[in-house]
Amino acid sequence: xxxxxxxxxxxxxxxxxxxxxxxxxxxxxxxxxxxxxxxxxxxxxxxxxxxxxxxxxxxxxxxxxxxxxxxxxxxxxxxxxxxxxxxxxxxxxxxxxxxxxxxxxxxxxxxxxx
Amino acid sequence: xxxxxxxxxxxxxxxxxxxxxxxxxxxxxxxxxxxxxxxxxxxxxxxxxxxxxxxxxxxxxxxxxxxxxxxxxxxxxxxxxxxxxxxxxxxxxxxxxxxxxxxxxxxx
Numbered sequence: 001x002x003x004x005x006x007x008x009x010x011x012x013x014x015x016x017x018x019x020x021x022x023x024x025x026x027x028x029x030x031x032x033x034x035x036x037x038x039x040x041x042x043x044x045x046x047x048x049x050x051x052x053x054x055x056x057x058x059x060x061x062x063x064x065x066x067x068x069x070x071x072x073x074x075x076x077x078x079x080x081x082x083x084x085x086x087x088x089x090x091x092x093x094x095x096x097x098x099x100x101x102x103x104x105x106x107x108x109x110x111x112x113x114x
Numbered sequence: 115x116x117x118x119x120x121x122x123x124x125x126x127x128x129x130x131x132x133x134x135x136x137x138x139x140x141x142x143x144x145x146x147x148x149x150x151x152x153x154x155x156x157x158x159x160x161x162x163x164x165x166x167x168x169x170x171x172x173x174x175x176x177x178x179x180x181x182x183x184x185x186x187x188x189x190x191x192x193x194x195x196x197x198x199x200x201x202x203x204x205x206x207x208x209x210x211x212x213x214x215x216x217x218x219x220x221x222x
Contacts, residue, residue: 004157031208042201042212043158050208059211090157099146099205105157 002026004106006091012112013081021076021109023091029104031097032074033058034066036087037108043090049074050097081113118202123217126192134187134216136202141182146205149176149187151198152215158201161187192220 035043045058
């Protein structure tokens with residue numbers, strides 16, 4: 001049971017380049033999330049998917065798009081990367097989108113935009 | 115949005131109890147109190163959560179004030195592996211807002 005996996009682990013982009021961060025979970029969870037964490041700060045929610053086929057904006061969605069490909073996979077796309085998007089990106093999943101359910105986090109992707 | 119206030123940092127000695135405080139004076143009746151921790155270079159991991167009553171699990175205890183305006187995470191015997199940033203979060207649904215947390219240092 002791998003839990004939540006993310007690829008790649010590290011990435012360096014130039015301003016204006018695009019890329020997709022991949023996330024997969026093998027726990028049969030319904031809900032998935034993308035967060036970003038800037039140095040010295042807590043995590044901020046970018047987008048979430050309460051269930052397969054649905055996506056919603058979180059606190060900081062500008063500059064990002066997401067795709068819930070199937071129940072297992074939730075990808076985050078940067079269409080035109082900017083230095084302000086340099087951050088560590090975490091994917092998470094939970095059984096259901098409620099205030100009770102524990103969220104399980106992946107190991108993160110460190111992204112640097114030059 | 116309901117917010118939480120935590121000390122920036124705390125220190126503890128190994129094998130001693132640790133009490134990590136959190137103030138949330140604007141908590142609403144439907145907010146759950148969650149605690150997560152983040153070890154260096156890892157994603158956050160769930161520690162415990164509660165609504166009104168005190169809670170215990172294998173990792174920690176959560177003591178919630180009667181008016182729910184504050185709570186305390188209790189690690190009964192700190193180990194070096196407990197050194198992490200601890201986040202106190204108020205949560206109603208999907209929206210889990212992390213603050214800066216408390217960085218716990220455990221001294222041998």
